[in-house]
Structures are given as C-alpha cells and as structure tokens.
Amino acid sequence: MQEKVFRDYNAPDVSVAVKEHYRKMRKNQTLDYVKRMHKKYLTFDKPMDLWDAMRHLNSLIDVSDPDINLPNIQHLIQSAEAIRADGRPDWMQLTGLIHDLGKVMFLKGSDEDGTSQAEQWGMVGDVFIVGCALPGTCVFPEFNSLNKDMQNEKYNTATGIYEKGCGIDNVDLAWGHDEYLYQVLNNHRTNKLPEEAMVMIRYHSFYPWHSGGSYKELLSDKDAGYLELIKDFNKYDLYTKSQKVYDLDEVLDYYQPIAEKYLGTEPIYW
Template sequence: MRMPDDFDAISDAVDEVNILKGKKAWEETPVFDAAKDKTQFRQYEAACDRVRNFYQEQHEKQTVEFNIKMRVNMRKNVRARMGVWEAMEMLNTLVDDSDPDTELSQIEHLLQTAEAIRRDGKPDWMQVTGLVHDLGKLLYLFGSEGQWDVVGDTFVVGCAFSDKIILPETFAGNPDATDAVYSTEYGVYQPNCGLENVMLSWGHDEYLYHIMKVQSSLPAEALAMIRYHSFYPWHREGAYTHLTNAADDKALAAVRAFNPYDLYSKSDAPVDPAVLKPYYAGLIKKYFNEVIEW
C-alpha cells in the first residue's frame, strides 16, 4: 500500500524540526552519535512550511471529543492479529515515492534505532523498545482520519493548550480552546494527578502504548519511552509541571535517554533485516505475546 504523497515527508519534517530545536538535556550522552555533524540534517526553514500546515490541521482537530471517540473505538475493535515482526513487515508496505530525502524503509529505521541502542550497550528491553517504537504508525493502515492523527508532537487535551507546544497559535481554531472547562489551567484534571491519568493527543505513540501496556512484559521505563517520546512540550520544554507527580520523574529520565536514538539514528549505515532478524526474534519472544491484538 502506498501512503499519501507526503506521509513520510511530513513525519521526517516533524523530526527534523525537533532535531534542530532540541538541546541535549539527557544525563548520559549517547556514544553512537557523538561524531555526527547535526548540520547535515535538513534545516528548520526547509521543513517549516510543511510542518506548519500539518500542525494547523492537527491542532484544530485534536479535541477531547475526538480523543474519547478514538479510545472507545480502540477498545471495541481488534484491527489485526499478528506478531511483532509481522507487524514490522506490514508497516514496511507503506512506501513514499515523493520524498527524495527518505531512503530508509520503515523496518530499516526501526532496526537502526535498535542497533544504535545495542551498540551503546543498553539493556535488551531498551533495544527492543527501539525496535517497536514506531509500530503505532500501523494506524494509517487501520483507517486513520489523516496524517494529523498518526504522527506529530503530542500534548495534553482536556485542559488549556500549553504555549510550549510547537506553533501554539494554531490552536485558535480548536473549539476546546474556548471551552469553559477545557480552556482552564487544570481543565478536567486534578493538580499533580500524574501523566498516567491524563489524555494525550491521539496518534501512533498513544495507540502503541495502550497495546503494549497489556500485551507485553516491557518495564515501565520502556512504556514511558513509547508513550512520551513525541511529548516534546513536556520532556524538552518543561510544560505540564502542574499535572505531573513524582512518578513522572523516572519516566522523564527514560524518555530523555531514548530520544536521541530515535532522532539521530536515521543517518546511520544501512542495516540488513535478514541478518538481524534472528537476534531480535529472541528479544521479541522474551518481551511480547506471540500474537498481539492490534
């Protein structure tokens, strides 16, 4: 199946903006990217127009009503039954011919992320988290409403939209921005209720998190890496401290340790899925159900 002409281009442009905006804030600098020239990634300005148009749509449509509908739909329906490697191969059928800068297949990006983590001697649960972290993009094959509910930075819905979210002015067209409850600081939440108790904007991270939470033996840190790695307003910009609690501090450290592997491993040398499959098949067997309900 082919994606809309700019699916991978949008996803990559979002990553590029995050790369160029980012400041390394994790405690232990990853070894794998120490010698890389980050200026070789495409510049912020080149991605800006495409990203602005994407976020304009996302920010107008990610409402509380939409997010509740998506979660109800997820609980009521099983979209497919298959193992993790089969899901990776299914994701790999998404092809984008329009973006000359996107030469990696979906499965190659997952393997590059996992291999970068492996080379740095990180634990096997973190390696396999890198392997699966983008599998939520299967949402596109399962009938998403567009790109805006699959990729992009995530944020809290149900309370005032933070000014730390990228392009915050584009929320002006979202009806929740003027709702009597949803537009207040705490909205539907209690002070310091913890991120486990808030609703993040729907997309591939949130979808995969809810699947892996009940169908894997991944540790809490891995689940945090999956759920929060696109939650830039929190883990990079420091927003939502009025909602977080002590339990979120550990999650924050985990996400900051993971994100450079996701963002910067795309420039690594090519990988051979056939060669690497036996190693990762062992990790998949260790941490996941043989068949997962997607």
C-alpha cells in the first residue's frame, strides 16, 4: 500500500482554492498589515469558554490545508488522541487539542482582513517573517514578488529590519492563528502551560523555518531548542490527519481535567 504523502502542493489534485489562498496571503501580509492586525485583534475583550471555542471549529474548514477537508475540530482531536496514544505528557496532549484554536478569530474577523470563513489568508496557512526577504522555501514561492515589501530596500534583505542572531521570539511573523492563540494564552491569568507548549503553539505553522531551513541569519542559540520541540510536535500535527471523525463530547471527560489543570476554569478572553 502506498504511503500517504502530506503537504504535496505540486500534486495535480491540489485545489485552485489552496493556491489562491497562498497568493492572497503572500501579497497582503506585509509588515504594516501585521502591525495593524496585532492592534485590531489582540484586544482580549471577548470572554469565551474553552469548549465553546472548540465547538465553533465545527464551522470552519481550513482552506489552506491540502490534506484534509473536515471541520478543524477533527484535526485537533486527531492530534491530541495520537499524542495521548503515545503516552506523551498531559500538557502536550492538551497542546495538541488546542493548537489551532486561534482560528476562532473568524468569529470577530472580516473578509477584508482575511480572517473570515470565506477569506482565510490572514488566519491560516504557513507563516513567514515580515520585515525581511521572503525565502524560496515558502509554499508557492512564485508569489513572493507580489508582496510590496519586497520592493522596499529596508525589508528585502536577509535580515531586513532585524539584528543578526536576534532569535525568532524577536521578529514579526505573518498574522495567523498561531500568534493569536499564543497571545491570548499569554494574557490568560490562570495559564500554567509550560514554555514548551507555548513554543509549539506559536511556531507550528512556521514551515519555512522548521522544515525549510530558512532564516539562518536571524536564528539564536535558543532557537535550536525550539526546533527540536516543533519537529517533535509536527509528527502529530501533520501525520495524524485522516478521515476519522470524533465527537468532542465523547473525549471531554478525559481532556477537561487536564484543561482545568493548566488553564483553570475561568473564561478565556479572546
């Protein structure tokens, strides 16, 4: 039996929608856009229960994903259950369950920002650093030249606006669900997730770095440790995708105590 190939963007069955998503993302995700999205969406003014947020992902299919067309909540449960089956720590199981939860951004998103169900280019997909040159390891690199920052000499060099060796904690990534959830949890008063979990949440979509090997000029010594964490997590984020469908209520009894252990019982402010 032929092994399934994941993330094959050159496959003949990759949809027009996937390619168009990345065209819009590469064109529109400039440094200025990212700064505006931080200001607009990191307001932490919408309280919502964790499980209510999870259920909202029953309404969202990630248009950027060439491997699966199920509601996003299924991918989260699939990831968590694989981590659980391997006997990994409970915090990592919870990380698998919530790592894409930033996609609830669509509840207060808009087509104009690319943060809606119809227009997702500001919410999902592989992220890259803004404020410096776009690498050839980006998905559909032919779209890199559409980004107007690449015509700006301040932004189109290997280091751009950043200092050499500054580390990925000190750059601005394209706006999306990773950074959104990271910032939401960072703001959550009762968050006790370990640093490893927060790294997995923040950088799991940063493929040009963790899989493409780009941005060497900007990396710090600390990023080598981050890379180990992301490659470990990526096994569960990527290779667990299937058509198996779960019911959240059937696994809730197991995951709820873990969520309360690390996130408390208070609503999360989005």
